[in-house]
Amino acid sequence: MNLQWSRRGEDLYLYLSGELDEHSVSDVRARADRLIDENAGLSRAVFNLAGLKFMDSTGIGFLIGRYKRLKRYGMGMYLAHPEAGADKILALSGLYSIMPKIQE
Amino acid sequence: MNEMILKFPARSENEVFARNAVAAFALPLEPSLSELSDVKTAVSEAVTNCIVHGYRGKGGGWITLTCRTEGDALTVEVSDEGRGIADIGMALEPFFTTAPSEERSGMGFTIMQTFMTDFRVESEEGAGTKVTMTKRFGQGQANVG
Numbered sequence: 066m067n068l069q070w071s072r073r074g075e076d077l078y079l080y081l082s083g084e085l086d087e088h089s090v091s092d093v094r095a096r097a098d099r100l101i102d103e104n105a106g107l108s109r110a111v112f113n114l115a116g117l118k119f120m121d122s123t124g125i126g127f128l129i130g131r132y133k134r135l136k137r138y139g140m141g142m143y144l145a146h147p148e149a150g151a152d153k154i155l156a157l158s159g160l161y162s163i164m165p166k167i168q169e
Numbered sequence: 170m171n172e173m174i175l176k177f178p179a180r181s182e183n184e185v186f187a188r189n190a191v192a193a194f195a196l197p198l199e200p201s202l203s204e205l206s207d208v209k210t211a212v213s214e215a216v217t218n219c220i221v222h223g224y225r226g227k228g229g230g231w232i233t234l235t236c237r238t239e240g241d242a243l244t245v246e247v248s249d250e251g252r253g254i255a256d257i258g259m260a261l262e263p264f265f266t267t268a269p270s271e272e273r274s275g276m277g278f279t280i281m282q283t284f285m286t287d288f289r290v291e292s293e294e295g296a297g298t299k300v301t302m303t304k305r306f307g308q309g310q311a312n313v314g
Contacts, residue, residue: 087217088181094272119188119206121213125274150206157283158276 066093067116070100075108077101077140082116085124097131105138111169115146124151125158132164143167171197175234179220179249187234188212194236195243200306207284208243208304214277215247215300222267223251223298241306242286248299254292261290 066089069080079097083089101110112128114120132142142164147155155161173194177183188209195208216232224230235246254260261282266275282288285302292298 084185086181086184086213087221088184119209119213121210121217122274122276122280123217125276126272129274130272149203150210153206153284154210154276154280157280158274 066090068093068096068100072104072107077104077107077110078113079110080113080116082118084119085117085127086119086121087123090123090127094127094130097127098134101131101134101138101140105140107140109141109143110135111143111145111167112164113145114148114151117148117151120151120154122154122158125154125160128155128160128164145169171238173236175236176231177234179224179230179232179251181217181220183232184213184216184220187216187232191234191236191243191245195238195304195306198238198241198243198306200243200304204304204306208245211281211284211302211304212245212247214281215245215302218277218300219247219249219251219298221271221273222254223249225252227251242303243306244301244303246299246301248297250297253294253296253298254290255294257290257292 066083066085071078079100135142144164144166175190191212192205192209195205219232230250233248237244259265261278263279264275266273281302286305287303289301290298
């Protein structure tokens with residue numbers, strides 16, 4: 066798993082790439098949380114999933130965990146560009162109702 | 170008809186190996202990319218369950234993965250000799266998890282049921298759990314493989 070990021074205005078962009086499963090999640094969880102903490106006070110975080118080649122339900126738990134952390138800082142969370150496989154899981158689990166899918 | 174049996178330790182680093190081995194085994198059936206993605210995800214869920222639930226607190230164990238192709242169908246069995254499931258009905262409920270503090274989503278069985286054509290789980294407390302699931306290829310959109 067790889068995590069890159071950028072900051073544009075009031076938005077934090079997190080770019081996930083690789084395969085997200087039980088094995089790879091702990092490392093990316095720690096890195097994402099550190100980034101969120103360092104950028105607390107921005108208005109929103111956008112998780113760009115374009116590079117995510119695989120994700121199972123571990124990804125749902127991961128995203129909900131980050132959503133809760135962002136919420137504590139009053140920051141909104143958005144998802145962008147999931148591949149078809151990830152998109153199917155995200156839609157099935159209803160995640161888009163709390164972290165909308167956007168095109169940016 | 171073709172068959173494969175894999176046995177490997179219940180360690181999370183084997184999740185990627187297990188799902189890709191099943192995907193490679195299924196290739197002669199010419200699944201679409203979307204069907205292959207469904208199978209990989211379902212296998213990953215089943216193997217993860219063995220690791221994080223089946224052998225929880227037991228210091229490890231073995232996972233047996235059996236695959237069979239017949240006609241246009243792939244059948245996968247994933248079994249452990251772990252703790253077993255106390256209440257299968259509850260375990261199958263979407264979003265039910267015994268480990269909410271670990272950011273578990275409780276969606277594993279729901280994904281297996283949704284992504285595969287047939288799904289069955291058998292479990293005995295203290296003896297282990299076996300998930301059997303079948304994917305019939307070519308049921309949806311045209312194959313791209």
